[in-house]
Amino acid sequence: MRANYLAGYYGVTAFGESHGKAMGVVLEDVKPGIDFPLKSIQAALEARRPGRGKYSSRRQEADKIEVISGIYQGKTTGMPICLLIYNQDARSSDYNHLSEIFRPGHADFSWYQKFKIYDHRGGGRASGRETICRVAAGAAVDAILGKIKISAYPIQIGEIQAQKYDFPTNHLNWPDSDNFAQLEKYLQEIASSGNSVGGVVELKIDNMPAGLGDPVFEKLDANLAKAIISLGAVKGIEFGLGFHLAELTGVQANDQISPAKWTSNNCGGIMGGVSTGQPLILRFVVKPTPSINLPQKTIDKSGQETKFSSGGRHDTLIIPRLIPAAEAMVKLVLADAISHQELISSEPADLAAYREAFDKIDEDILLALKRRQELAKLTGNWKRKHQQNIEDKSRENIVLKNLFEKAQQLDLAEDYIKKLWQLIMAESKKAQ
Numbered sequence: 001m002r003a004n005y006l007a008g009y010y011g012v013t014a015f016g017e018s019h020g021k022a023m024g025v026v027l028e029d030v031k032p033g034i035d036f037p038l039k040s041i042q043a044a045l046e047a048r049r050p051g052r053g054k055y056s057s058r059r060q061e062a063d064k065i066e067v068i069s070g071i072y073q074g075k076t077t078g079m080p081i082c083l084l085i086y087n088q089d090a091r092s093s094d095y096n097h098l099s100e101i102f103r104p105g106h107a108d109f110s111w112y113q114k115f116k117i118y119d120h121r122g123g124g125r126a127s128g129r130e131t132i133c134r135v136a137a138g139a140a141v142d143a144i145l146g147k148i149k150i151s152a153y154p155i156q157i158g159e160i161q162a163q164k165y166d167f168p169t170n171h172l173n174w175p176d177s178d179n180f181a182q183l184e185k186y187l188q189e190i191a192s193s194g195n196s197v198g199g200v201v202e203l204k205i206d207n208m209p210a211g212l213g214d215p216v217f218e219k220l221d222a223n224l225a226k227a228i229i230s231l232g233a234v235k236g237i238e239f240g241l242g243f244h245l246a247e248l249t250g251v252q253a254n255d256q257i258s259p260a261k262w263t264s265n266n267c268g269g270i271m272g273g274v275s276t277g278q279p280l281i282l283r284f285v286v287k288p289t290p291s292i293n294l295p296q297k298t299i300d301k302s303g304q305e306t307k308f309s310s311g312g313r314h315d316t317l318i319i320p321r322l323i324p325a326a327e328a329m330v331k332l333v334l335a336d337a338i339s340h341q342e343l344i345s346s347e348p349a350d351l352a353a354y355r356e357a358f359d360k361i362d363e364d365i366l367l368a369l370k371r372r373q374e375l376a377k378l379t380g381n382w383k384r385k386h387q388q389n390i391e392d393k394s395r396e397n398i399v400l401k402n403l404f405e406k407a408q409q410l411d412l413a414e415d416y417i418k419k420l421w422q423l424i425m426a427e428s429k430k431a432q
Helices: 038-048 092-098 108-115 128-139 180-192 220-229 242-247 319-344 351-385 393-409 414-431
Strands: 011-015 022-028 065-069 081-086 149-157 199-206 234-239 280-286 296-299 305-308
Touching: 011 128, 022 128, 038 065, 038 128, 038 319, 081 128, 128 319, 149 180, 149 319, 199 319, 220 234, 220 280, 220 319, 234 242, 280 319, 351 414, 393 414
Parallel strands: none
Antiparallel strands: 011 022, 022 081, 065 081, 149 199, 199 280, 234 280, 296 305
């Protein structure tokens, strides 16, 4: 699976490890001649940079972007854009004592079971540092979002909940001026004890157009949920009233409509997987940073019980640095939804938009052909193992007949389908 690739408005490939030489991201399918927002991307990276806040990791990284390809004189060339951010303050020696043990709360154990190898130096790609690639990619699509405004802020940190929302200026983006001092005291106690804490973040999207998203498997809320849950520290998400909807009756929960406006927004601006035009509201749960300087039980790679303390430099509270990554993932999902909506709308498109549609379809075809080739290899291996003939003319004729029937329904020429099928079968037989 292409687990480090995100298909969407841009094809986004992220790479690099927390303690490797660099982090990086490749953006594909970018239209030529666009002013590349390098300053905006750098500003977004600054918001998630370690070492900025009182409760952030003390790791000092400049996180300055180096553009490797795809940009000339400040504009996109249409070629893949590669961005690099070098790691300069990794201090891998802080992790030497963890090389043979699995840290509680981390990906160590599960990734080791899958890959039989694991980079213990900060967690490799399981580290929160991989979100730097997401933030860079998200900031690159700002121009597509138009007037859409995204704001995110914590509404709960550990035991402390926001009671009102007057949004004073503070380093945590905490919305409640009345209990901010209480929150600071609480966090200082957590930090001095060597522990960590999580919380709940609310994300609001204003100026949303109606009609974004698609039914069933491409619902806007489903794609947003996957994007947010893909962030390592996030363990739950809800839209609108979310789990509180369980307490209501239908007449209480339904967002009723008057000629002038909606009477409520209990569903958070999405119905049937498609945006309603109301503000889109979601909340997600962030678990405490698993790296803490307190003794914990675990096992080593031989299965023996042991105790350890993480040591090193860690975030007491990861939320301030996670928020830019969450905003970036939302931007990527919305840019994809906007792009798709423009292609299926009745509004006339320009040549660049039509070409973009072709490029997306061609990429899907190639991916499908690649999957088919891999399946052909597996089928050939199975047949040889069970001493069956590789070629099965009877089955091929049945499949071709079914394809002709489907082609007729789709108004595709039989000749075209036959030629295409013959080419595909010839390549499949080579693979087998």
